[in-house]
Amino acid sequence: MSDDFDISPEDLAARAAWLSFVGEMTQDQIAQELGISRQRAQRLVARAYAEGLVKVRIEHPVAQCLELERQLRNRFGLSKARVAPGLGERGEPLRAISPYAAHEFEQIFQDPAAKIIAFGTGRTLRAVIDQMQSVDGGHHKVVSVIGNVAPDGSASFYEVIMRIADKTNAPHYPMAVPVLARNDEEFALYRSLPHVQNTIALADQADVAIMGIGQMNENAPLLLDGFITRDELDELRKAGAVGEIGGHIFDQNGHYLDHRINDRMLGVRVPINESPVLCVGGGEQKIAPLKCALKGKLITSLITDETTAIEILR
Amino acid sequence: MSDDFDISPEDLAARAAWLSFVGEMTQDQIAQELGISRQRAQRLVARAYAEGLVKVRIEHPVAQCLELERQLRNRFGLSKARVAPGLGERGEPLRAISPYAAHEFEQIFQDPAAKIIAFGTGRTLRAVIDQMQSVDGGHHKVVSVIGNVAPDGSASFYEVIMRIADKTNAPHYPMAVPVLARNDEEFALYRSLPHVQNTIALADQADVAIMGIGQMNENAPLLLDGFITRDELDELRKAGAVGEIGGHIFDQNGHYLDHRINDRMLGVRVPINESPVLCVGGGEQKIAPLKCALKGKLITSLITDETTAIEILR
DNA sequence: CCACTAAATGAGCATATGCTCATAATGGGA
DNA sequence: TCCCATTATGAGCATATGCTCATTTAGTGG
Numbered sequence: 001m002s003d004d005f006d007i008s009p010e011d012l013a014a015r016a017a018w019l020s021f022v023g024e025m026t027q028d029q030i031a032q033e034l035g036i037s038r039q040r041a042q043r044l045v046a047r048a049y050a051e052g053l054v055k056v057r058i059e060h061p062v063a064q065c066l067e068l069e070r071q072l073r074n075r076f077g078l079s080k081a082r083v084a085p086g087l088g089e090r091g092e093p094l095r096a097i098s099p100y101a102a103h104e105f106e107q108i109f110q111d112p113a114a115k116i117i118a119f120g121t122g123r124t125l126r127a128v129i130d131q132m133q134s135v136d137g138g139h140h141k142v143v144s145v146i147g148n149v150a151p152d153g154s155a156s157f158y159e160v161i162m163r164i165a166d167k168t169n170a171p172h173y174p175m176a177v178p179v180l181a182r183n184d185e186e187f188a189l190y191r192s193l194p195h196v197q198n199t200i201a202l203a204d205q206a207d208v209a210i211m212g213i214g215q216m217n218e219n220a221p222l223l224l225d226g227f228i229t230r231d232e233l234d235e236l237r238k239a240g241a242v243g244e245i246g247g248h249i250f251d252q253n254g255h256y257l258d259h260r261i262n263d264r265m266l267g268v269r270v271p272i273n274e275s276p277v278l279c280v281g282g283g284e285q286k287i288a289p290l291k292c293a294l295k296g297k298l299i300t301s302l303i304t305d306e307t308t309a310i311e312i313l314r
Numbered sequence: 315m316s317d318d319f320d321i322s323p324e325d326l327a328a329r330a331a332w333l334s335f336v337g338e339m340t341q342d343q344i345a346q347e348l349g350i351s352r353q354r355a356q357r358l359v360a361r362a363y364a365e366g367l368v369k370v371r372i373e374h375p376v377a378q379c380l381e382l383e384r385q386l387r388n389r390f391g392l393s394k395a396r397v398a399p400g401l402g403e404r405g406e407p408l409r410a411i412s413p414y415a416a417h418e419f420e421q422i423f424q425d426p427a428a429k430i431i432a433f434g435t436g437r438t439l440r441a442v443i444d445q446m447q448s449v450d451g452g453h454h455k456v457v458s459v460i461g462n463v464a465p466d467g468s469a470s471f472y473e474v475i476m477r478i479a480d481k482t483n484a485p486h487y488p489m490a491v492p493v494l495a496r497n498d499e500e501f502a503l504y505r506s507l508p509h510v511q512n513t514i515a516l517a518d519q520a521d522v523a524i525m526g527i528g529q530m531n532e533n534a535p536l537l538l539d540g541f542i543t544r545d546e547l548d549e550l551r552k553a554g555a556v557g558e559i560g561g562h563i564f565d566q567n568g569h570y571l572d573h574r575i576n577d578r579m580l581g582v583r584v585p586i587n588e589s590p591v592l593c594v595g596g597g598e599q600k601i602a603p604l605k606c607a608l609k610g611k612l613i614t615s616l617i618t619d620e621t622t623a624i625e626i627l628r
Numbered sequence: 629c630c631a632c633t634a635a636a637t638g639a640g641c642a643t644a645t646g647c648t649c650a651t652a653a654t655g656g657g658a
Numbered sequence: 659t660c661c662c663a664t665t666a667t668g669a670g671c672a673t674a675t676g677c678t679c680a681t682t683t684a685g686t687g688g
């Protein structure tokens with residue numbers, strides 16, 4: 001059973017993790033089995049875990065969370081709500097939400113009926129997609145509803161279309177323009193580009209949109225990622241901005257803001273032609289935006305965590 | 315976040331496991347979070363794990379196993395072969411095979427096309443089904459190809475139809491007769507019962523059969539479970555018995571034995587009308603039966619573990 | 629109401645784990 | 659070829675974990 005000569009490095013990590021989690025072996029046993037030092041075994045297992053080779057799921061609907069899901073659906077007329085058990089005050093909400101959301105995503109892609117699935121961007125969606133298992137979704141198309149170019153011209157770091165395509169083997173259609181045009185002429189120019197028109201046309205046919213949500217406080221993703229300046233942020237907030245979905249900024253009633261900056265967002269707004277909008281997000285800062293988005297019926301399904309759900313329902 | 319008053323006991327176990335695996339908390343932190351002692355936290359996590367609430371999957375195709383799968387397919391003309399990484403000499407083969415097989419089972423039930431899925435019995439299938447996640451397979455039917463009554467009249471312990479139905483929510487059709495009739499008259503009687511005829515008729519339409527495999531040595535399941543006596547075992551072995559699938563005994567060429575005991579097996583033989591037969595099994599004792607079953611084309615797909623695969627291919 | 633059995637709990641301890649640091653190996657550029 | 663920077667490795671140690679055992683609690687039958 002001991003390997004005569006080493007193979008790939010990742011292979012060994014997977015094998016060590018397998019022996020650890022499935023075989024329930026101690027690190028000493030693994031080391032012996034693979035003919036390596038205990039130290040190395042420990043590192044291999046840790047690495048496999050860190051790299052996401054090891055997927056842990058808890059198969060049990062926690063009663064309190066089910067109840068919260070029911071309340072969310074009723075209160076806001078959602079077609080679907082999923083609430084992940086909280087990880088306590090100090091726990092990152094994303095860590096709790098990701099496995100739950102990843103499972104939902106997998107389900108969506110396992111649907112045999114071919115679909116056009118629109119995606120937003122952001123840290124949340126990135127984290128969820130990293131958690132997904134590979135599924136065969138080659139019959140679907142994934143399309144971005146938002147530009148994938150950062151203000152400095154680099155590829156937007158939190159673009160997710162490529163990653164979701166990797167996991168699902170689906171044909172992918174990024175929107176290869178900036179998130180935000182700098183003025184109206186630039187907006188018109190970008191919008192007129194053939195590949196943009198194609199992508200937008202495809203997005204317009206989306207059967208479902210999967211989106212994150214952004215807050216408009218001092219940690220606004222739009223600000224952190226350099227899409228708007230602090231002055232513009234202040235200006236938007238004065239105009240009533242509370243949150244944004246796919247870069248499109250809305251007010252406390254969940255209505256998209258009529259504002260020159262908002263008008264230059266190149267992407268497609270949700271909801272798209274009555275199609276369902278699945279929003280993933282949680283954490284203290286997302287509470288206000290989520291409440292407003294729910295109020296304005298911008299989203300039709302929600303995946304969040306326990307703490308956030310409680311606050312939203314308060 | 316700390317619970318004010320306790321809810322269900324299993325709920326708490328799931329929550330503790332969640333905090334442990336997803337939240338990566340130490341037991342002390344979990345204890346504090348849930349307002350219990352560290353001891354209790356430890357036990358809750360262990361319990362959740364033992365009860366199978368925690369599902370661990372390794373997402374990485376180990377190269378050596380892929381190669382073995384390829385060789386198995388080529389050598390025996392299998393439509394599908396899956397090889398789980400071995401757990402070393404001391405590891406239970408079942409422990410390695412179960413997660414792999416469970417995943418395959420889930421895939422089968424996630425197929426949207428309604429199917430009739432026939433099942434054998436045995437320790438192996440039991441273990442695999444315990445590992446399965448719940449899936450929505452209500453559009454399929456599961457039917458047993460073998461009786462579910464033990465010689466003492468009790469329900470056969472390793473019958474799996476109920477359990478698979480639990481996991482998949484599929485309508486289920488057990489075969490409510492003994493595995494083996496005691497003589498030809500009894501055989502004719504049982505076979506004539508209406509509910510048996512119904513079940514057999516359904517099984518005859520199966521789109522796929524999922525089976526274990528039994529050895530005919532001194533640890534033969536048929537002997538251990540009291541379906542045949544030691545004398546009968548010896549007699550069968552003298553007649554060339556090497557293994558059995560669904561109770562139907564075959565020889566070294568994978569041909570069903572023409573023998574009075576074999577003729578009294580009440581179930582349906584695989585393959586059923588050219589339908590695929592997925593066999594799950596591994597371990598030293600299964601090697602000979604598997605080789606012969608493969609030789610006789612009794613099975614069309616195989617899920618096994620690394621060590622067994624190597625031996626089969628030797 | 630008591631006594632008995634079985635399960636749940638907490639303390640203490642042996643072991644497994646993962647982190648830090650010092651050292652060795654590896655690899656890329658001059 | 660040598661040198662430097664980066665990465666991999668192993669030893670030692672602090673901590674987390676899980677097991678055993680003694681004790682308590684809960685549940686059951688007399």
